[in-house]
Amino acid sequence: MAGIRIEHVTKTYGSLSVLKDFSLDIADGEFVVFVGPSGCGKSTMLKILAGLEEASSGTVHIGGRDVTDMAPGDRDIAMVFQNYALYPHLTVRKNMGFGLKMRGTPADVIDQRVANAAKILGIDHLLDRRPKALSGGQRQRVALGRAIVREPQAFLMDEPLSNLDAKLRVHTRAEISALHHRLGVTTIYVTHDQIEAMTMADRIVIMKDGLIQQIADPDTMFRRPANLFVAGFxxxxxxxxxxxxxxxxxxxxxxxxxxxxxxxxxxxxxxxxxxxxxxxxxxxxxxxxxxxxxxxxxxxxxxxxxxxxxxxxxxxxxxxxxxxxxxxxxxxxxxxxxxxxxxxxxxxxxxxxxxxxxxxxxxxxxxxxxxxxx
Ligand SMILES: Nc1ncnc2c1ncn2[C@@H]1O[C@H](COP(=O)(O)OP(=O)(O)OP(=O)(O)O)[C@@H](O)[C@H]1O
Ligand SMILES: [Mg+2]
Known part of the structure; x- marks a missing residue:
């Protein structure tokens, strides 16, 4: 587990300025939600943290290490995306253990971590199925399981629930919160849904046009919005x-x-x-x-x-x-x-x-x- 420090990160694509001086300190074990309308730069910031995009300027520290120029695989974080990207030809068990196998983790360690994560997520009875034999919610849990088995320093989640129907979304939202309480791993969660932000976050970072509008706990965000944009959102x-x-x-x-x-x-x-x-x-x-x-x-x-x-x-x-x-x-x-x-x-x-x-x-x-x- 680790805290995350983002200092003066900017990102431009040609003449388009997507992130403008983004700075944020995230405490060890905190659950932080980035929220804002489409195109405000949420996924871009998350990708910079994951190492999938390079910042135009600024630095990122994870667990006290400067990871700004580090390859994604060396950052010790796990990402969960909106599209779960499970391997269709592999069983749930193999899907969950795949990342560890690629890293050369011994088979008995993989087995144990997969069994453990499957139990936490209530999918132990599905381990021998393939993704096509799973519901949307079950697939999303497998994607979470794949992240959990890595035992990373931090989770980065980009709209992980948006492919689920409304009812399942509410259910899985509560599950992710419970999981966070249980594991206590620093998590950054991206959504454009203010209700997800309000219900899940320790702190919300609300963004518009690449600029942070306010950083606050949900109650403060609701009671004392910093500007009209936050108030309306x-x-x-x-x-x-x-x-x-x-x-x-x-x-x-x-x-x-x-x-x-x-x-x-x-x-x-x-x-x-x-x-x-x-x-x-x-x-x-x-x-x-x-x-x-x-x-x-x-x-x-x-x-x-x-x-x-x-x-x-x-x-x-x-x-x-x-x-x-x-x-x-x-x-x-x-x-x-x-x-x-x-x-x-x-x-x-x-x-x-x-x-x-x-x-x-x-x-x-x-x-x-x-x-x-x-
Ligand atoms: N590779 C790229 N080249 C050029 N522009 C890009 C690139 N990737 C993202 N952008 C632009 O950067 C802006 C921010 O994109 P980003 O994906 O971070 O938004 P977002 O807040 O995650 O939105 P959404 O809620 O729709 O996912 C958008 O205007 C997008 O078009
Ligand atoms: Mg996005």
């Missing part, structure tokens, strides 16, 4: 954004949202600035509250125990923010916000509906820089 449905200038009302910085004046719990120096106010869908409630407004919902979606109410944003509150809606890399229109109502009273959800929020739940961002205002 983490959480589902994503945070709602409303634009307003800040004006002065008897010495208190105030915005107007849904036609209501809302006093901000913020410094008076905000007066005169243009800000974007963030409000999570679950922080809008049915019925009256500290700030109450009436709306005609555009659409109400019922999900059983909760309802998503889609609301038109008044012209004056519309933002220019291009928002990426977490998992699907999809942009959400800025003229709509969502209220997520848990077990609302059916009688309250009609043509007109009374909603409210508490200003204490508002997140404030500078409209120009998109950086959170503390």
């Amino acid at each position: 983490i959480g589902s449905p994503g945070m709602n954004f409303l634009r307003s200038p800040v004006f002065d009302r008897a010495g208190v910085p105030t915005v107007r949202l849904f036609g209501r004046e809302v006093a901000l719990q913020a410094s008076a120096s905000l007066v005169g600035r243009d800000i974007v106010v963030g409000l999570r869908p679950e922080h809008i409630a049915a019925g009256a509250g500290p700030v109450t407004f009436e709306v005609q919902p555009r659409l109400v979606e019922s999900l059983g125990s909760e309802k998503y109410v889609y609301l038109d944003v008044p012209e004056e509150n519309r933002t220019q923010v291009a928002r990426i809606e977490n998992s699907d890399d999809e942009e959400r229109p800025t003229d709509t916000i969502i209220a997520r109502l848990i077990n609302p009273d059916e009688r309250a959800i009609g043509k007109h509906i009374t909603l409210s929020f508490d200003p204490a739940h508002l997140h404030l961002f500078d409209a120009k820089t998109e950086i959170a205002i503390q």
Whole structure:
């Protein structure tokens, strides 16, 4: 096991800058998730760690050794990819032991490690089958087993669950977390799914266009997003954004949202600035509250125990923010916000509906820089 240190890594392909000054310290035994939209550089960073790509500049240390110029095979790490790349003509047992055999590990050691890993993963009864006789989830476990038997200093996993159906993905996600608790091996896990990041990570590294946006534990990432991008990416449905200038009302910085004046719990120096106010869908409630407004919902979606109410944003509150809606890399229109109502009273959800929020739940961002205002 080992810590990993990445210092000022950049990567360019011709004129395309894919990683811009990536630095990160990962503690021994930590589970770190790289998350971000497609093309932000996650796989590239992982490949540089594995030695499958060369950094344009910067250094990588694994377990205190400078591995920047080391061949992949000498780095003592194991990778698990989205496509499991199992050998179709070999049994599960041989697939799992193949890497060790290539390294000249004695047969009895291989047998023992394969048996051990198979037991941990619950695939000991499948050892004599070939990959085509396995389900997707079982194949993914074999791919994990192949990494485990190596007993590496670190695991690097690139979207290992994305070929599985939704149910199996949730199940295998929990299995990987349990495995990490059991083995305690430093792991970097790449995904574009914020829910995987939130549920699995000790720390999340959120990236956009080759730049780290924030490094934090899941709770901090959710409660104190560093900028609009992080705020919109983490959480589902994503945070709602409303634009307003800040004006002065008897010495208190105030915005107007849904036609209501809302006093901000913020410094008076905000007066005169243009800000974007963030409000999570679950922080809008049915019925009256500290700030109450009436709306005609555009659409109400019922999900059983909760309802998503889609609301038109008044012209004056519309933002220019291009928002990426977490998992699907999809942009959400800025003229709509969502209220997520848990077990609302059916009688309250009609043509007109009374909603409210508490200003204490508002997140404030500078409209120009998109950086959170503390
Ligand atoms: N060999 C290459 N030559 C040129 N450009 C490349 C090469 N490999 C990757 N890129 C570009 O680098 C950028 C980052 O790619 P990368 O694979 O790291 O993204 P990613 O974050 O893993 O995305 P995804 O979620 O889609 O897997 C992309 O714009 C991609 O097109
Ligand atoms: Mg990728």
